Amino acid sequence: MIGELWASLLESLARLGDTVRFLLRILAQVPRALGRLQLIVDQVFNAGALSLVIIMLSGLFVGMVLGLQGFQLLERFGSEEALGTAAAIGLVKELGPVVTALLFAGRAGTALASEIGLMRATDQLSAMEMMAVDPVRRVVVPRFLGGVIAMPLLAAIFSLIGIYGAQLVGVQFMHVDSGSFWSQMQSSVDLRDVNEGIVKSCVFGVACSLIAVYEGYHSAPTAEGVGAATTRTVVTSAVIVLFLDYLITAFFIK
Amino acid sequence: MRKSRALNLGTGLFVLLGFAALFFLTTQTTSHGLSFRSQPFYEVTAKFDNIGDLKVGAPVSMAGVEIGRVARIGFDSRDYKAVVSMHINSKFNQIPTDSDASIYTQGLLGGKFIGLSPGGSETFLKNHDQIDFTQSAFVLENLIGQFLANFSKNSGQSKSDAPAAGQPK
Numbered sequence: 001m002i003g004e005l006w007a008s009l010l011e012s013l014a015r016l017g018d019t020v021r022f023l024l025r026i027l028a029q030v031p032r033a034l035g036r037l038q039l040i041v042d043q044v045f046n047a048g049a050l051s052l053v054i055i056m057l058s059g060l061f062v063g064m065v066l067g068l069q070g071f072q073l074l075e076r077f078g079s080e081e082a083l084g085t086a087a088a089i090g091l092v093k094e095l096g097p098v099v100t101a102l103l104f105a106g107r108a109g110t111a112l113a114s115e116i117g118l119m120r121a122t123d124q125l126s127a128m129e130m131m132a133v134d135p136v137r138r139v140v141v142p143r144f145l146g147g148v149i150a151m152p153l154l155a156a157i158f159s160l161i162g163i164y165g166a167q168l169v170g171v172q173f174m175h176v177d178s179g180s181f182w183s184q185m186q187s188s189v190d191l192r193d194v195n196e197g198i199v200k201s202c203v204f205g206v207a208c209s210l211i212a213v214y215e216g217y218h219s220a221p222t223a224e225g226v227g228a229a230t231t232r233t234v235v236t237s238a239v240i241v242l243f244l245d246y247l248i249t250a251f252f253i254k
Numbered sequence: 255m256r257k258s259r260a261l262n263l264g265t266g267l268f269v270l271l272g273f274a275a276l277f278f279l280t281t282q283t284t285s286h287g288l289s290f291r292s293q294p295f296y297e298v299t300a301k302f303d304n305i306g307d308l309k310v311g312a313p314v315s316m317a318g319v320e321i322g323r324v325a326r327i328g329f330d331s332r333d334y335k336a337v338v339s340m341h342i343n344s345k346f347n348q349i350p351t352d353s354d355a356s357i358y359t360q361g362l363l364g365g366k367f368i369g370l371s372p373g374g375s376e377t378f379l380k381n382h383d384q385i386d387f388t389q390s391a392f393v394l395e396n397l398i399g400q401f402l403a404n405f406s407k408n409s410g411q412s413k414s415d416a417p418a419a420g421q422p423k
Contacts, residue, residue, distance in 0.1 A: 041261070045264055048268045048272070049264045049265055049268035088283045153269060153271070153275070156272055156273075156275035156276040156278075156279055157275045159279055160278055163283065185283055186283065186284060186285045187285050189283045189284045191280065193284075197279070
């Protein structure tokens with residue numbers, strides 16, 4: 001029992017080390033991959049523009065729930081006007097980056113992992129190597145960069161829509177004063193809060209994209225292997241994102 | 255070729271939307287876009303016994319109109335007072351030198367801000383001037399402490415005229 005636990009611990013440690021080495025390998029290829037911008041643009045489209053609908057819908061509903069819950073709570077203290085502040089800080093610092101990263105892992109991360117995994121299973125990657133094309137540079141790096149670029153933008157859109165969702169519930173449905181909703185938000189949200197959100201979403205972008213391409217690239221070349229890689233992508237991404245979230249939040253506290 | 259063009263357009267639109275959202279978050283949800291930093295200002299200082307939890311960036315107002323912001327908060331180690339530097343918008347250059355500065359609280363539990371009330375002097379504050387008349391922040395704990403002290407003293411007197419046993423003379 002202890003032995004199994006120890007073995008699985010060693011196994012995950014080895015996976016972590018392997019992932020970091022894969023990241024270094026990707027980074028080494030980034031300058032040369034930038035020469036073919038069209039490949040990266042395609043992947044920004046795949047990871048970003050195609051995730052837009054789910055991100056916007058989720059942002060709207062998360063914002064609306066935040067507006068409703070926040071209103072119920074703040075009403076007890078007679079300070080409904082602070083709803084704008086509560087919603088904006090919650091979305092910009094925490095919910096925007098984290099929920100976007102989780103949705104991104106589910107929407108774009110799985111697509112990346114299964115696409116690369118299927119390339120592995122159908123020997124497309126080996127074929128590239130035979131033609132002296134580095135599959136890391138041709139396939140992995142553009143997908144990685146596409147995810148890294150898309151994530152902060154998606155998180156910003158999520159927060160923006162979320163704030164309007166909270167405004168919709170708070171101001172239109174619950175009749176919080178619109179002026180104090182916005183002015184209280186502006187006077188108490190600091191540029192530092194927005195920065196924290198941007199830093200978080202950039203880090204999550206790197207983490208989620210890296211996990212997705214790593215799992216896809218190293219999946220077993222079978223139908224089962226691709227499925228397992230996709231599952232691991234979502235599970236690992238979710239855990240890592242929440243762990244990193246705590247770390248970055250702790251780092252940003254004065 | 256057509257497909258690639260549509261795809262590029264879609265990507266461009268997405269990136270534009272993303273940056274627009276970032277721009278909105280940095281300018282519209284924070285007070286950064288409304289700061290006095292870009293406008294000409296002059297600096298005046300004031301010394302307070304206690305500034306409570308006044309923060310850098312808090313508004314400075316006169317008759318409820320925001321005329322500037324707190325730029326720096328320092329500490330004078332000779333007379334143990336807080337030194338608050340305020341940037342006042344140059345538009346408001348007719349503040350009498352004998353005006354007094356007080357620290358108020360926005361709402362019951364809101365943040366602190368500085369309110370200036372005008373004096374009667376004919377000369378006006380200039381850059382690097384100091385406001386001499388100040389009133390400290392209203393500290394809720396002190397007030398409650400005073401209230402409790404008064405209350406216990408009064409109730410002690412009303413019960414018996416003899417001095418309370420616990421109080422040393």
